[in-house]
Amino acid sequence: MDKSRRISIMILAGTIILFIISWIIKSNALQTSGMEGSLAIRDAFLITLAAFLTLAIFSFLYKDNPYYKFAEHLFVGVSAAYWMCVGFWSTFVGNFIPKVSTSLSEFFKVPPKGFEIHYFIPLILGIMLLMRLSSKAGWLSRWSLAFIVGTTAGLNLIRYLRTDFITQVSNTFVPLLVDWKGIGPFFSDFSLSASGQAVMTLANWVIFVGVFSGLIYFFFSKEHKGFFGGASRVGIWVLMVTFGASFGYTVMGRVSLLVGRLTFLFSDWLGLVN
Amino acid sequence: MNNIGIIISVVIIVLGLLWLAIRSLTGREVERRIIFLFMGLAVSLPLIFNITFSEKATPVVRNIFNKIESLPAGSRILISFDYGPSMAPEVEPMSNAFIRHSLAKGHKVILMGLWATGQSLSATAVQDIIKPEFPDKIDGVDYINIGYKAGNQGVLNVIITDFRKMYATDVNGVNLDSVAIFKGIKSLRDMDLMISVGGGFPGVKEWVLFAADPGNIPLAGGSAAVSAPTYYPYYPRQLIGLLGGIKGAAEYESEIKKHYPRFADMPTPGIKMMGPQTLAHLIVMAFIVIGNLSFFFAKRKKIDG
Amino acid sequence: MKRNIPVAITFIVGTVLILSVFFPPVERMGEDFSIFFDIIAVFAFFLGGGNLLRIHSDKIYRKQKDWGFSVVTVVGFCFMLAAGLFKLWNPGGIAADVAAPGSLFQLMYNWIFNPLGATMYALLAFYVASASYRAFRAKNIDATILLVASFIILLGRTPLGMYATGWIPESFSILQIPNMAIWIMVSPNLAGQRAIMIGIALGVVSMSLRLILGVERTYLGVDNE
Amino acid sequence: MTTARETIKEAYIGAGRVDAYNDDMVRYITDEQFGYVAAVDGIMVRERPATCFYLGAFFAESLILAETGNSIGAIQIAGTAMPTQLPFFVAACDYTLIGEELFAASAYLSGEPKQLGSLKGQDVGKFMAMVAILIGVFGATVSEAWGGSFFFWLTDTVRAIFTIQN
Numbered sequence: 001m002d003k004s005r006r007i008s009i010m011i012l013a014g015t016i017i018l019f020i021i022s023w024i025i026k027s028n029a030l031q032t033s034g035m036e037g038s039l040a041i042r043d044a045f046l047i048t049l050a051a052f053l054t055l056a057i058f059s060f061l062y063k064d065n066p067y068y069k070f071a072e073h074l075f076v077g078v079s080a081a082y083w084m085c086v087g088f089w090s091t092f093v094g095n096f097i098p099k100v101s102t103s104l105s106e107f108f109k110v111p112p113k114g115f116e117i118h119y120f121i122p123l124i125l126g127i128m129l130l131m132r133l134s135s136k137a138g139w140l141s142r143w144s145l146a147f148i149v150g151t152t153a154g155l156n157l158i159r160y161l162r163t164d165f166i167t168q169v170s171n172t173f174v175p176l177l178v179d180w181k182g183i184g185p186f187f188s189d190f191s192l193s194a195s196g197q198a199v200m201t202l203a204n205w206v207i208f209v210g211v212f213s214g215l216i217y218f219f220f221s222k223e224h225k226g227f228f229g230g231a232s233r234v235g236i237w238v239l240m241v242t243f244g245a246s247f248g249y250t251v252m253g254r255v256s257l258l259v260g261r262l263t264f265l266f267s268d269w270l271g272l273v274n
Numbered sequence: 275m276n277n278i279g280i281i282i283s284v285v286i287i288v289l290g291l292l293w294l295a296i297r298s299l300t301g302r303e304v305e306r307r308i309i310f311l312f313m314g315l316a317v318s319l320p321l322i323f324n325i326t327f328s329e330k331a332t333p334v335v336r337n338i339f340n341k342i343e344s345l346p347a348g349s350r351i352l353i354s355f356d357y358g359p360s361m362a363p364e365v366e367p368m369s370n371a372f373i374r375h376s377l378a379k380g381h382k383v384i385l386m387g388l389w390a391t392g393q394s395l396s397a398t399a400v401q402d403i404i405k406p407e408f409p410d411k412i413d414g415v416d417y418i419n420i421g422y423k424a425g426n427q428g429v430l431n432v433i434i435t436d437f438r439k440m441y442a443t444d445v446n447g448v449n450l451d452s453v454a455i456f457k458g459i460k461s462l463r464d465m466d467l468m469i470s471v472g473g474g475f476p477g478v479k480e481w482v483l484f485a486a487d488p489g490n491i492p493l494a495g496g497s498a499a500v501s502a503p504t505y506y507p508y509y510p511r512q513l514i515g516l517l518g519g520i521k522g523a524a525e526y527e528s529e530i531k532k533h534y535p536r537f538a539d540m541p542t543p544g545i546k547m548m549g550p551q552t553l554a555h556l557i558v559m560a561f562i563v564i565g566n567l568s569f570f571f572a573k574r575k576k577i578d579g
Numbered sequence: 580m581k582r583n584i585p586v587a588i589t590f591i592v593g594t595v596l597i598l599s600v601f602f603p604p605v606e607r608m609g610e611d612f613s614i615f616f617d618i619i620a621v622f623a624f625f626l627g628g629g630n631l632l633r634i635h636s637d638k639i640y641r642k643q644k645d646w647g648f649s650v651v652t653v654v655g656f657c658f659m660l661a662a663g664l665f666k667l668w669n670p671g672g673i674a675a676d677v678a679a680p681g682s683l684f685q686l687m688y689n690w691i692f693n694p695l696g697a698t699m700y701a702l703l704a705f706y707v708a709s710a711s712y713r714a715f716r717a718k719n720i721d722a723t724i725l726l727v728a729s730f731i732i733l734l735g736r737t738p739l740g741m742y743a744t745g746w747i748p749e750s751f752s753i754l755q756i757p758n759m760a761i762w763i764m765v766s767p768n769l770a771g772q773r774a775i776m777i778g779i780a781l782g783v784v785s786m787s788l789r790l791i792l793g794v795e796r797t798y799l800g801v802d803n804e
Numbered sequence: 805m806t807t808a809r810e811t812i813k814e815a816y817i818g819a820g821r822v823d824a825y826n827d828d829m830v831r832y833i834t835d836e837q838f839g840y841v842a843a844v845d846g847i848m849v850r851e852r853p854a855t856c857f858y859l860g861a862f863f864a865e866s867l868i869l870a871e872t873g874n875s876i877g878a879i880q881i882a883g884t885a886m887p888t889q890l891p892f893f894v895a896a897c898d899y900t901l902i903g904e905e906l907f908a909a910s911a912y913l914s915g916e917p918k919q920l921g922s923l924k925g926q927d928v929g930k931f932m933a934m935v936a937i938l939i940g941v942f943g944a945t946v947s948e949a950w951g952g953s954f955f956f957w958l959t960d961t962v963r964a965i966f967t968i969q970n
Contacts, residue, residue, distance in 0.1 A: 046686060046689075046690040047690070049690055049691070050689075050690045050691070050693075050694040051694075053691065053694050053695055053698070054694050054695075054698045057695065057698040057699055057701075057702065058698065058701075058702070060702060061702065061705055066648075069645065069648050070648060070651055071695055072695075072699075073648040073649065073651040073652040073655070074651050074652070074655045074691070074695065075655075075692070075695040075696060075699065076631065076652050076655075077631070077635075077651065077652035077653060077654070077655030077656035077657075077659070078655045078656065078658075078659045078687065078691055078692050078695070079692060079696065080624075080627055080628045080631045080656055081628060081655070081656045081657075081658075081659035081660040081663065082659055082663070082688065082692055083624045083627070083628075084624045084625060084627070084628045084660065084663070085659070085660060085662075085663025085664055085677060085684065086663070086677060086678070087620070087621040087624040087625075088621060088624075088625075088663075088664065089663070089677040090677075091617055091618060091620070091621045092618065092621045095614060095617065095618060096618050108673065109673055109674035118611070119618075121615055122614075122615040122616075122618035122619050123618075125615070125619050125622075126618065126619050126621070126622030126625075127622070129619060129622045129623065129626055130622060130625060130626055130629065132626060132630075133626070133629050133630065133633060139581050142581065142582075142585045142799050143584060143585055143588060144619060144622070145585065145798060145799070146584075146585035146586070146588040146589045146592075146799075147588055147589075147592055147615070147616070147619065148616065148619060148620075148623075149589050149790055149798055150588060150589035150590070150591070150592030150593040150596075150790070150791065151592055151593070151596060151612055151613065151615075151616040152616075152787075153589070153593045153786070153787035153788075153790040153791050154592060154593035154594070154595065154596025154597050154612075154787070154791065155596055155613070156783050156784075156787050157593075157597055157783075157784055157787040157788065157791070158597055158600045160779075160780040160783040160784055160787075161780065161784050163780075164776050164777065164779065164780035164783075165777055165780040165781060165784070168773050168776055168777050168780070169777065171773075172773065199753055199762070202766075203762070203765065203766040206766040206767050206770055207766060207769060207770045207773075208770075209770070210766075210767055210769075210770025210771055210773075210774065211770045211773050211774050211777075213774075214770065214771055214773070214774025214775070215774050215777065215778070217774070218774065218775075218778045235774070236721060237720075237721070237724055238767050238770055238771045238774070239771045239774070239775075240721050240722075240724040240725045240728070241724060241725075241728045241763060241767040241768065241771060242767060242768050242770075242771025242772055242775070243725050243728075243771075244724065244725040244726065244727065244728025244729040244731075244732065244763075245728055245729070245732050245763055245764060245767075245768040246768075247725060247726075247728075247729040247732075248728070248729040248730075248731075248732025248733045248736065249732065249736075250707075251707050251711075251729070251733060252732075252733070252736055254700070254701075254703045254704040254707050255704050255707070257697060257700045257701040257703070257704060258701040258704035258705070260697060260701065261694075261697055261698050261701040264694070
């Protein structure tokens with residue numbers, strides 16, 4: 001047996017021993033906090049398991065290793081099965097079965113809704129979709145794909161046109177002078193409350209110029225030269241501020257996830273903080 | 275404890291950053307794992323020392339709070355769980371806060387989800403929040419969990435005209451026609467407020483596109499920080515307010531704590547997470563500054579030499 | 580047959596859904612199509628599971644590199660599937676919520692699925708840190724604007740911003756960093772996002788039209804016949 | 805994978821250098837997100853390319869790729885329509901194609917009429933939006949500052965055109 005193999009077996013043994021120790025300590029801790037015996041042992045096992053899986057993923061930061069690979073592969077399998085099960089019970093049993101069979105409805109204990117033959121359409125299309133798994137009849141899945149694509153396109157077309165195009169354009173009809181009372185009052189109030197007319201005016205200017213020049217930036221039919229070039233330059237600056245905001249928010253979000261996991265390790269598992 | 279903790283954490287971090295700055299300005303490589311270690315410390319120290327700050331709600335958050343406050347008791351509020359584990363630490367505090375606030379105000383709460391994981395999350399919310407904290411509220415009368423349906427925007431396109439076509443029962447198989455809370459509800463248009471909690475697809479955006487805007491129904495959002503900025507064009511006309519990331523959750527928690535004495539001792543994961551968050555932001559900014567300084571330093575040296 | 584029928588299906592379904600917005604008689608049909616879509620979505624999950632199983636059992640069968648980990652995937656998959664489909668340990672039996680508290684399915688969600696998924700994404704915090712140190716450079720005006728704006732947001736979304744600039748009087752409160760952060764979100768960020776949103780909306784509309792009219796057929800794949 | 809090989813091969817043929825192409829240049833790594841990143845990182849560090857292009861849909865891996873590219877001193881050019889990943893690419897790469905620029909670039913480079921046509925169509929939409937915004941803002945400003953029924957009417961009319969009721 002070579003050296004690296006020996007080391008990895010030792011690490012594995014160490015991990016298992018640590019796991020068992022943690023399980024025992026955690027069960028005791030849960031029992032002293034008043035939990036019933038068998039339940040405490042079960043929960044202690046689950047918490048320890050979750051903690052070790054968490055650590056297995058974090059071990060990727062050191063380098064790619066078998067523990068990380070184990071955890072990642074487990075995740076892939078579990079998550080696929082999770083979506084399948086929930087989809088099956090909620091939508092297949094909940095929406096399809098009651099429409100096609102009374103006896104099946106009774107078996108699954110869902111209220112039957114009366115027989116409707118056209119509900120076999122999604123069943124047939126669904127089975128055709130599964131044909132994708134076969135190399136010979138795979139082309140049949142195109143029919144179901146066509147249905148999915150058609151529905152998505154039909155649903156999206158009107159809604160995006162209305163909400164993300166038309167309404168966004170009309171929401172940009174902002175007055176460039178808000179509540180004008182003269183130069184003096186204009187410069188006297190730079191607070192962020194709604195009454196600060198200078199701030200409101202400034203905000204409206206930024207929205208107007210920003211949206212307009214941003215659209216110019218994404219306008220490709222005319223070369224970006226002269227006035228057009230200048231406007232698209234302003235457009236890119238506004239977009240950069242936008243990306244800066246996204247950047248800040250993304251950093252914030254990523255950190256939150258880490259805080260969440262460390263909170264679990266420190267409080268739920270190790271009990272260091274309450 | 276708070277002060278000593280802050281001092282210890284800041285001293286450790288500042289000393290570390292100084293070391294890093296000197297090292298990188300003199301042109302020596304710093305290994306990636308050391309940077310990782312810094313990040314781990316910046317988050318762990320405030321957690322262990324339990325450092326917290328006070329929060330004040332910003333207008334985009336307060337709008338949601340005021341909306342729930344201003345609705346007459348008994349209004350119908352729908353909360354959709356549109357997230358999974360990848361966002362849970364950020365947005366779970368939000369959904370919990372919305373549920374607490376709505377039930378305390380005496381509203382009727384309907385829980386659902388457009389993500390399959392929403393099925394587990396809403397069940398957890400009922401088990402961990404509603405049952406222990408509101409023992410007088412009755413399932414089917416004051417709240418109901420109707421769970422998840424597959425189909426993303428396809429689901430919204432149905433329930434905006436007819437709830438029962440999509441949802442015949444709640445998660446426990448109870449017929450919606452037999453529960454008190456669903457009397458008089460035909461579609462989403464009968465809701466007084468809808469709240470989507472989540473930040474991916476489907477999420478707040480799909481709720482605006484396929485429910486709030488076509489049905490003209492008030493919608494509030496709780497979003498993971500990553501996608502929160504993209505929802506601002508909808509604010510305030512198509513989206514009455516938005517909690518963006520953990521900061522939004524913390525602000526909302528502080529707002530309900532301020533107005534409801536019964537929540538004085540409630541767990542506030544959002545507020546608790548802001549301590550580590552603050553130090554981590556500082557670290558990231560310091561890294562960017564140090565990295566840029568050493569970059570320009572090295573460039574100048576090259577030009578001079 | 581292999582191409583024309585799918586194109587026809589897309590056309591009919593898409594058109595019905597568009598018309599259902601404007602004409603009440605078609606509304607019911609539009610609803611039905613939406614429900615069909617939702618049911619087919621479940622089959623897409625089945626397809627996903629089937630595909631996963633096929634790829635990994637193939638790997639195991641051929642003893643490809645790292646096939647042992649494929650066993651982990653398959654075992655995890657089957658275990659979760661059994662827990663969910665048969666509602667194992669579910670206190671309410673078959674009628675109850677599949678994710679009822681105490682059921683094996685919900686336990687596995689809480690203690691395996693959730694920690695794994697959340698930690699995968701938590702790794703990114705570390706990569707953000709190291710990219711901050713080694714990659715984000717203010718090498719031109721654009722990147723500088725981006726980084727300055729992000730600093731204002733990062734400071735403004737923590738109590739630090741208030742501590743640093745809280746002394747600025749109320750009448751100039753926009754200069755306080757938290758307020759600047761708010762202002763960035765509701766003005767330039769809104770403007771930029773709106774320009775992007777309008778562009779994307781036009782893209783979605785044009786793509787949907789091309790799909791419905793059968794101009795765009797790449798989703799049908801390449802014919803090998 | 806096969807499609808990718810075909811595309812690259814065609815490009816080499818197009819440039820008249822078919823001899824420089826071999827199938828190993830295009831590799832499939834894995835479909836797991838982080839496994840893929842780790843592998844690409846390794847390749848980048850070992851082979852030290854002079855230029856890295858990142859084009860297409862990226863998720864969280866964008867950041868790790870761009871960081872590695874930076875550390876080996878490569879010129880980096882990115883292009884993606886993923887709004888959440890754009891900031892990282894802009895901050896870390898030398899040049900970034902933002903959103904539709906990516907599609908526009910591909911349309912102009914390929915010169916395919918179908919792609920160009922849809923690009924033109926979208927530009928018409930943008931042009932309409934710009935004109936509407938100019939009129940709407942002008943009307944809103946004038947009616948806010950001086951009142952005047954004509955401008956109220958103008959703004960309302962443009963607004964009405966841009967509102968669908970259903």
